[in-house]
Amino acid sequence: MDSNKKLGLWILTALVVGNMVGSGIFMLPRTLSEVASPAGALSAWLITGGGVLMIALVFGNLAIRKPDLNGGPQIYAKELFKTGSNSSILSGFMSSWGYWIGNLVGNIAIITTFAGYLSTFFPILISQAELITIGSFTLKVGNALTFIVCSLLLWGVHFIILNGMEGAGKINLVATATKVIAFLLFIVIGLFAFQKANILPFAAPRYDELGHQIGLFGQLNNAAVATLWAFVGVESAIVFASRAKKSIDVKRATILGLLIALAIYIGISTLVLGMLNHDALVASDKPLIDAISTVLGPVGGKVLAAIGLVSLFGSTVGWVMLSAEIPYQAAKQGLFIPSFLKVNEKGIPVFSMIITNGIGQLFIFSTISNTIAAAFDFMIIVATLSYLVPYFIASTFQLKLVYTGETYTAKRTRILDGIIGFFATLYSIWVIYAGTADLITFIFGVLLLASGILFYNSVKKANNL
Numbered sequence: 001m002d003s004n005k006k007l008g009l010w011i012l013t014a015l016v017v018g019n020m021v022g023s024g025i026f027m028l029p030r031t032l033s034e035v036a037s038p039a040g041a042l043s044a045w046l047i048t049g050g051g052v053l054m055i056a057l058v059f060g061n062l063a064i065r066k067p068d069l070n071g072g073p074q075i076y077a078k079e080l081f082k083t084g085s086n087s088s089i090l091s092g093f094m095s096s097w098g099y100w101i102g103n104l105v106g107n108i109a110i111i112t113t114f115a116g117y118l119s120t121f122f123p124i125l126i127s128q129a130e131l132i133t134i135g136s137f138t139l140k141v142g143n144a145l146t147f148i149v150c151s152l153l154l155w156g157v158h159f160i161i162l163n164g165m166e167g168a169g170k171i172n173l174v175a176t177a178t179k180v181i182a183f184l185l186f187i188v189i190g191l192f193a194f195q196k197a198n199i200l201p202f203a204a205p206r207y208d209e210l211g212h213q214i215g216l217f218g219q220l221n222n223a224a225v226a227t228l229w230a231f232v233g234v235e236s237a238i239v240f241a242s243r244a245k246k247s248i249d250v251k252r253a254t255i256l257g258l259l260i261a262l263a264i265y266i267g268i269s270t271l272v273l274g275m276l277n278h279d280a281l282v283a284s285d286k287p288l289i290d291a292i293s294t295v296l297g298p299v300g301g302k303v304l305a306a307i308g309l310v311s312l313f314g315s316t317v318g319w320v321m322l323s324a325e326i327p328y329q330a331a332k333q334g335l336f337i338p339s340f341l342k343v344n345e346k347g348i349p350v351f352s353m354i355i356t357n358g359i360g361q362l363f364i365f366s367t368i369s370n371t372i373a374a375a376f377d378f379m380i381i382v383a384t385l386s387y388l389v390p391y392f393i394a395s396t397f398q399l400k401l402v403y404t405g406e407t408y409t410a411k412r413t414r415i416l417d418g419i420i421g422f423f424a425t426l427y428s429i430w431v432i433y434a435g436t437a438d439l440i441t442f443i444f445g446v447l448l449l450a451s452g453i454l455f456y457n458s459v460k461k462a463n464n465l
Contacts, residue, residue: 006166009249011173012237016257018176018318019233021264021311025183028265029272029287031226038273039203040219041227045269047220048227049262051427052234055391056258058398058424059238060251061417065407070241071329073394074099078335080397086465092335093459095390097452100326102386104356106232107319108363111153114312115146116285120305125149126285143368150364153313157320158357164346165243168317175314182307183264186292190271193295199273221434228431230265232387234258236318239325323360324352337455338462386448388432395424 007015032041059073069075078092119125119142127142161168206214206222214222237244237253244250268288272281275291284290288308293301328349330336342351398421401407408414 006245007169007240007243008245009253011166011169012240012244012249012253013257013260014173014176015169015236015240015318015322016234016253017180017260018172018311018314019236019322020231020257020261021176021179021183021315025230025265025268025288028226028230029269029291030281030284032223032269033273033278033281035206035222035226036219037202037204037206037216038199038270040206040216040223041273042266042270043216043220044223044227045262045266048224048231049266051424051431052228052231053258053262054420054424054427055395056234056254057420058395059235060254061420062394062398062401063238063241063250063254064247065401067241067247069333070238071333072096072099072239072326072390073235074326074390075330075333075335076397077390077393078333080393080400084463086460089335089459089463089465090456092330092333093456094449094452095393096327096330096335097455098386098449099390100323100330100356101359101448102232103319103323103326104360105363105386106229107316107323108150108154108360110312110315110319111150111360111364112146114153114309114316115149117289117305117308117312118149120286120289120302139368147364147368151361153316154320154357154360154364157313157316158353160317161321161324161353162344162346162348162350165321165348168321172314172318172321175310175317178307179311179314180260180264182304182311183268186288186304187264187267187271189292189295190268190275193291194271194274196274224431224434228388231258231261233319233322234261235390236322239322239329242329320353320357323356324349327356328352334463335459337458339458388428389449392425392428392432395421395428399425 032044036044062069062076066076066079069079074095075092077095078088081088081091115125122145125142125145127140127145129141131139131141131144133139160171203216206219234254234257237250237257241247241250272287272291275294276284276287280290281287286305286308289301289305292304296303327336327340328343331338331340331352340349340352340355342349344350398417402414402418402421405414408417
């Protein structure tokens with residue numbers, strides 16, 4: 001067996017669950033309460049769950065039908081054009097670039113959440129005391145310490161992964177198992193602590209910054225991008241397909257991981273709405289801890305915070321692995337900067353790790369001037385929009401295969417995959433539309449994507465174009 005092919009079904013499933021159930025479950029109850037009523041939030045979970053299930057089925061199908069195209073959903077972009085053409089290489093590179101940036105930004109959102117939960121034990125991390133003032137900028141003690149904690153976590157995980165992919169995968173498996181058990185206990189406790197009054201009125205309107213009323217459909221649109229963030233990572237098994245022991249395990253891990261995550265999300269997010277009133281939830285930097293503390297007191301909050309730290313540490317391991325693997329796998333297919341092909345003796349893409357985490361370090365600077373919650377909200381929107389293009393591309397590629405009949409022999413399977421591809425494409429378009437409604441976020445996302453053009457020449461030369 002190839003020494004790289006060490007990831008079995010359960011490690012792959014743990015990567016999917018661990019990367020999905022990361023910062024999202026810890027912070028999203030607050031984010032959703034800001035933009036949607038309980039009715040809007042629950043509807044967004046169900047629609048997003050259905051849409052992501054369609055995308056997951058697309059990923060699983062393509063992993064089996066096109067096993068040579070591994071490394072993530074963005075790889076399929078090159079297949080939409082003539083093989084070896086400039087259009088094929090450019091689309092593959094730009095899609096890989098956007099997807100990579102989205103991953104590394106998303107990883108920093110998890111790392112900042114880790115710092116937020118660590119403040120349960122070390123309140124100085126949220127201290128507002130002034131450290132230094134330069135002109136109009138004031139650095140607070142809490143922000144400075146948060147920056148140090150986030151940086152140490154990022155580079156600590158970096159060195160763990162350099163020692164081997166399988167070992168890092170096992171750490172992620174243990175952390176994921178811990179969090180799943182803890183979340184099931186949270187759901188049991190939440191059922192007893194749920195207060196109906198906290199979710200009433202169930203379909204209350206929300207208001208924008210100008211005081212205009214936002215109805216249920218508008219809330220659903222606003223919540224769609226936030227809930228999609230929770231499912232980002234569903235493609236984790238696809239990215240590591242070339243390292244899987246069996247190709248069928250990639251599809252199984254994707255579907256199994258999604259269903260586990262969906263059950264956890266709907267259970268916990270609904271229960272938190274009933275455990276904290278709206279004002280307390282919106283003001284919280286760590287909503288799950290605040291919710292459990294209302295039932296079990298400070299000790300319960302600290303136990304959950306400790307479990308949360310284990311969970312977020314595992315997610316950080318998974319996401320750093322994922323973020324570095326994407327440009328490496330793309331470079332193997334001639335779709336990324338050739339330098340990213342460098343690996344160490346254990347097969348770890350060392351150059352990709354250094355550059356990916358170096359850029360991640362720059363995003364950690366957002367914690368110096370923002371609160372943890374504000375930094376998290378900004379990063380998840382930018383990251384989520386970076387994922388939507390590859391999701392849309394994968395769905396479109398499935399439709400292309402169905403249309404041409406390539407890899408198909410049974411008509412019934414072809415029709416079924418066509419239906420799944422259609423709904424996955426429709427869902428991707430809807431969330432792209434909903435997510436780009438905010439002009440500033442849209443422009444920032446486009447600038448991040450466009451920045452890849454500066455590095456395209458080296459990819460062009462590698463392909464002799």
